[in-house]
Amino acid sequence: MKRITFVAIAATLLLASGFQSDACTNLIVGKKASVDGSVICTYNCDSFGYITSLSHLPAGKHDPSEMVAVRSRGGQINYIRQAPYTYSVVGLMNEKQVSIMETTWSGRPELRNPEGYLDYFNLMQIALQRSASAREAIRVMHELAQEYGYNETGESFAVCDKEEAWIMELIGKGKGRKGVVWVALRVPDDAICAYANSSRIQQFPQVKKADKKLGFCITPDGQCMYSADVISFAREMGYFDGKDADFSFREAYQPMTFSKIRACEARVWSFYRRHSEDAVMDAYLPFINGDMSEIDHLPLWIVPDKPVSYRDIQNDMRDHYEGTALDMTIDMSAGPWASPYRNQPVNFEASDGTKMFRERPIGCPQSAMTLVCRMRSWLPDAVGGITYFNMDDATMVAYVPVYCGINRLPDPFRQENNTLEFSFESAFWMNNMVANMVYPRWSALYPDLLEAQTELEDYFEAEQAAVDAKAGEFTEGERIEYVTTTTIGYTDKMMKRWDKLFKFLVVKHNDQVMRPSKDGEVLPGRHTSPAYAPAFIDAMKAQTGKRYVRPE
Secondary structure (H helix, E strand, O other): OOOEEOHHHHOOOOEOOOOOOOOOEEEEEOOOOEOOOOEEEEEEEEOOOOOEOOOEEOOEEOOOOOEEEEEOOOOOEEEEEOOOEEOOEEOOEEOOOOEEEEEEEEOOHHHOOOOOOEOHHHHHHHHHHHOOOHHHHHHHHHHHHHHHOEOOOEEEEEEEOOOOEEEEEEEEOOOOOOOEEEEEEEOOOOOEEEEOOOOOOOOOOOOOOOEOOOOEEEOOOOOEEEOOOHHHHHHHOOOOOOOHHHOOHHHHHOOOOHHHHHHHHHHHHHHHHOOOOHHHHHOOHHHHOOOOOOOOOOOOEEOOOOOEOHHHHHHHOOOOOOOOOOOOOOOHHHOOOOOOOOOOOOEEEOOOOOEEEOOOOOOOOOEEEEEEEEEOOOOOHHHHEEEEEEEOOHHHOOOEEEEOOOOOOOHHHOHHHOOOOOOOOOHHHHHHHHHHHHHHHHHHHHHHHHHHHHHHHHHHHHHHHHHHHHHHOOOHHHHHHHHHHHHHHHHHHHHHHHHHHHHHHHHHOHHHOEOOEEOOEEOOOOOEOOOOOHHHHHHHHHHHOOOOOOOO
């Protein structure tokens, strides 16, 4: 009798049932591009209305007859063979410090196969359970799609371990056709890379024949892997008719549009700009504005002007184009409080029917959760792999270190505490409550949130060396218990600080004025009324004429 494991249904990797990821951002840092030699990758999971939880899938040995039940986003349940051994997974990192992130770019809709068993989330989840390295994860994802079929559209994955970072782009073959076409490139160790809902791989190194053992192509230097039919399938479908050497994955499977450039590629541009000379990346502004006559793409990766820290990357996940030509805080659309947030859809119309758009930055209020994964090869895996995690908007939360070796979850991150019922025990609702106080009066309230955020993240960073050293003294079992209790303690500290922040904001900013404060405490004294943003005042004056002009 076959055993059925429901792990893929009951313990959804990161999110409660109904997960959907409409627009996400991944940043990648090679080990020689980082300050300390760690590999870093990130994920803002952006989709309105979703409440997330952190999940733990325990390791296990499995009987050869065991099957795994997987449920697609459409609710269909299918069964695949279980692996003899599965690794523990916390969030999107497994116990071997393998991490997989994703961002959807959709591509050609006719290439979705609704009969496929697996969506991109299943691929990520199962690959993490079965892979000890990034390369192995890519192979597992290929094999799963070939055997069971893929039911989603175009997807990019950041597939990383403690030594390497890879980018993988993948799309299905249409109804009734199993398998996927894909390309994976190793990010140079000294480079940084980013993805934001747009296919970015164009030409890539090629070989004449597929590796018979692997079932796909791999270049002699091992830096590029791809499905054997990625070009021939494009020819068959009429997407490409040139020379193989000229083949562009992006042009075949997701032709570029202005929306893809401005809402997606612009996020990559802004990330690169933060780590290079402004003038270098500003040369790409015509492309960002939709002019592809001279420049039709951004670099796939760049070498940063100086080594990047994980704290840098955490702040990159909070980017709203500040200091660039796309800065969202400097014109009247930012409102009276110079806010980088916009409530209207990305695309909208003026009253006269003019079609308009708003900027779409990396940091946005629809983030269901945010994480920065840091893989460190010189430490035992249980402590070397850290996911800096929290729920809701990256700009509005403090990243909490979650070690990949933990054996149980902090209560505020558990699914049962993050539901549609508000709870002070829920990390999502605690963060969301504070964020929604700050959003309407950004320039007045955000400095107080930033103070609390920096305080916590400085504390976690200061603790790191001591935790690394102490964890190294333990046996494996002791180490797992130590990183578990440390993670739980950090989460508890975050929740208490955010509770204090909420109460502080209520008192300091009541009735839309500001009471004096110092070091997170409200002081006695006369309140002040903060002024509107200059751009908003000027726009109001221009629209209202002399109505609000005081007589001399």
